[in-house]
Amino acid sequence: GKKGPVPSRIRMAARRKRSVASGMEAELLRPVSRLPGLLPALNGNKDSEAQARAIMDLAPVAVLIAHDPECLKITGNRAACELLRLPVGSNVSKSAPMGQRPDTFRITKDGTEIPPHELPIQKAAATGQAIREVELDVVYPEGDRRSLIGNAVPLLGENGQPRGAVGTFLDITALKEAEESFRVFVNNAPMAVIIHSPKGRIASVNSQVERLFGYSHEEMIGQPVEILLPESLRRKHVEEREQYMRAPKNRP
Numbered sequence: 641g642k643k644g645p646v647p648s649r650i651r652m653a654a655r656r657k658r659s660v661a662s663g664m665e666a667e668l669l670r671p672v673s674r675l676p677g678l679l680p681a682l683n684g685n686k687d688s689e690a691q692a693r694a695i696m697d698l699a700p701v702a703v704l705i706a707h708d709p710e711c712l713k714i715t716g717n718r719a720a721c722e723l724l725r726l727p728v729g730s731n732v733s734k735s736a737p738m739g740q741r742p743d744t745f746r747i748t749k750d751g752t753e754i755p756p757h758e759l760p761i762q763k764a765a766a767t768g769q770a771i772r773e774v775e776l777d778v779v780y781p782e783g784d785r786r787s788l789i790g791n792a793v794p795l796l797g798e799n800g801q802p803r804g805a806v807g808t809f810l811d812i813t814a815l816k817e818a819e820e821s822f823r824v825f826v827n828n829a830p831m832a833v834i835i836h837s838p839k840g841r842i843a844s845v846n847s848q849v850e851r852l853f854g855y856s857h858e859e860m861i862g863q864p865v866e867i868l869l870p871e872s873l874r875r876k877h878v879e880e881r882e883q884y885m886r887a888p889k890n891r892p
Contacts, residue, residue, distance in 0.1 A: 696717040697717050697718045697719075699717055699719060699808070700719065701719060701808045701809060701810050701811075702716060702717065702719045702720035702723050702724075702788070702790075702808065702809040702810075702811075703716060703717040703719070703720055703806070703807070703808050704716045704720050704732065704761055704806065704807045704808075704809070705795075705804065705805075705806050706733070706761050706762070706765050706795075706804040706805040706806070707804050708765075708803070708804055709765050709766070709801075709802050709803060709804065710735060710765070711733050711735040711756075711761060711762045711765050711804070711805070712733060712735060712736055712737065713731050713733055713736065714731065714732050714733035714735075714736075714761060715729065715730070715731065715732065716732055720732065720809070723778060723786065723788075723809075723811065724742065724744060724745050724778065725744040725745065725780065726742055726744055730742065733756075734747065734756040734759060735756040735757070735759075735762055743781075744780065744781070745778050745779065745780055746778075746779045747759060747776055747777070747778060747779075748776065748777045748779050748785075749775070749776045749777065754776065760774045760776075760790060760791075760792035760807055761792045761805045761806070761807045762805075763792070764792040764793055764794045764802075764805040764807070765794055765795075765802050765804055765805035766802070767794070767802075768794045768796070768801070768802045769794065770791065770792070770793045770794070771791065771792045771793075771807075772791045773789060773790075773791065774789065774790055774791070774792075775787070775788070775789050775812075776788055776790075785813075786811055786813045787811070787812050787813045787815075787816040788809040788810060788811055788812065789809070789810050789812050790807050790808055790809030790810065791807060791808055792805055792806065792807035793805065793806060793807070823844075826844070826846050827846050827847065828846075829846055829848065830848070831848060832845075832846065832848040832849040832851075832852050833845070833846045833848065833849065834849055834865060834868070836865045838885050840864050840865050840866065840878065840881055841862055841863065841864060841865070842860045842861055842862065842863050842864075842865055843861070844861070845857055845860050845861075849868075853868055855868075865877075865881075866878060
């Protein structure tokens, strides 16, 4: 098939995957960096503990706290317990002793259940390292699921060793569903659609683009969008694209 530019027949959408979500993630996952300073209250007097839990219950994200390095006990705020379909105050840990592990949910990634030691909070507690922007699914016995993105950080003791971990998880199910609807729309659009990053790297194309240019999907992903333009127009297009990204506006 032919390989060449057909600029007049392309509609380019300069979008970054989940750009709508990035602001939400930055804002809603931010509490994980503040919690370590709050959590000592959970080991203090009852008034301080009640105050700390009340603050966490106000958070619009699921907050989970591992109380020991092995994560044998993990408790969550109200949002976390509602998400996992467990009573408030339950031990939600998949690393709990056999017979005590919750059975109201499974944690999966790409359709495969994640072993307890590979879960974000368990990894943070075991390694002493932060685990960031992990995407996973909570799957319920009835077959329905929720998609999450989350961060986990270790809680360090006075000796500098992990004594537990804390994580926050944001429900992005609606965003995932919107992404899938958008993907189906793009793939079935009668015109060529190219989605590229703000730096002009091709992130996605539909079958119409493959048909018009003769390149496969794999050949185009990650390449500068200018490879689809005549060589004489590429430098000018880079300038126009960069100008557009600095001040986006509707174009005819």
